[in-house]
Amino acid sequence: MSGAWQAARLVIERDLRLAFRNRAQLLHPLLFFAIVTTLFPLALSPEPSRLRDVAPGVLWVAALLASLLAIEFLFRDDAQDGTLEQYALSGQSLTWLLFAKTLSHWLLTGLPLALMSPVAAYGLGVAVEAVPGIIASITLGTIALSLLGAVTAGLTLGIRRGGAMLSLLTLPLAVPLLIFGAQATARAIAGEPVAGPMYLLAAFVVLGLTLAPLAAAAAVRISLE
Amino acid sequence: MSRFLAMGGYAGSVWPSMALTFGIIAWNIIAARRSLRSALAEARRRARIGDDP
């Protein structure tokens, strides 16, 4: 068992080290998120009351698209240089190693997005009291999205111009996350209790934790064949 | 007959619905048969090529 833990730790350390060597790629989704949330006041109106109404939707659609942008790189480099094949042959469970990879991917993209979302929300006229609810909902949502993305990224590995295919596969599957996530954020902004949608988001995370790594490993194996 | 065609004022919804559904059914029948025919033709072509190596 300690071998499995050590392997996971090595995978995560390696991914983090590589990511910090290539910081531009790390900033990409965050920058995208910032720009998209800036576009809305310009397109709609600078009026705070109107912006506050659309804020949950804007935050969630922007977070969804930014995560999608990041998911494209989840396995790509490692598939190209053969690292994934090494993982598959390593004797450790591929499911477990991909789970570790997904976790490090979330630490690098989902977590920064969640931490950054209050800033964007503030720009959309949201009160400071809503910050914990927003961070919590986007944290849970991005975990579930990373897990879902691990499956679809695995499936689109061998495809040329897989980016468009990746969004076609991921976005319809992410509809429930968007609904409950935006609802939790909306309730947080309105100062209402957020427990209901938050429990459902947590349920999706649990479902994703149990099933997604298995499906991702199957998908990666098929793509490597 | 004209009363039947009028569908109690809902002719503009009922008949296009029927046309759409049966159009799709007809297209599916055509497409399925076409796909089988092209698969057979492809198999035949391959069999011919395989005969004289």
Next chain:
Amino acid sequence: MDWTWFHRFGSPPHLYRLAGTLVPWFAWPAAILIAAGLYGGLVLAPPDYQQGDGFRIIYVHAPSAWLSLMAYTMMAVTAAIGLIWRMKAAHAVAASCAPVGAWFTVAALGTGMLWGKPMWGTYWAWDPRLTAELVLLFLYLGYIGLRSAIEDPQRADRASAVLAIVGVINVPIVRYSVEWWNSIHQAPSVMKFGKPSISWPMLTPLLIMFVGFTLLFAALVLVRVRAEILRRERQARWVTEMVTQ
């Protein structure tokens, strides 16, 4: 338990011949039942006391919606069988379900919109069932797109099978979440009429239509299964022997 029937069913030449024999046995009853159901639904059934003759769209809308869901479930189940037992024939069935199911999803959406016009006053309302149906269409298109993007047929089979299984877990969740979403956003004035209250003379043609559409689906899938088997087995000797005879 004797499993030979299972393996025989999975043998491509056997399934190819079986499908060929079965097609007319499904297609003709389907044609008769759909014609009968249509006559019953359009002529014999009395108009609904609230929706008048407008409710008659249900005779094509509901069976289409049923097929769209049944086809997806069947696709996922056969894909799982193909993935677990590495059975080519099961993958051929899954691949055949997708286009037919996608077309009936379009039919359900289109007739739903045409029904919405007189009932809601607009072609598109974000009604939970219509919205869930639209997401289902996207799921179908993703499946078909993934299949066509992968060149190697074996890999396409297995990758799309994983997607179908993930998707089928998602379908009830989408359905539930869209209903929940709608219940909090629902504007009370959207529905002009309640649900049609169904009586036996109305229900009988509907049930006939359900059976007819299901048989039609089976016939369409069987024809497509034959084509899919031929494409997968074109190197096999039984195919070359059959086509050169």
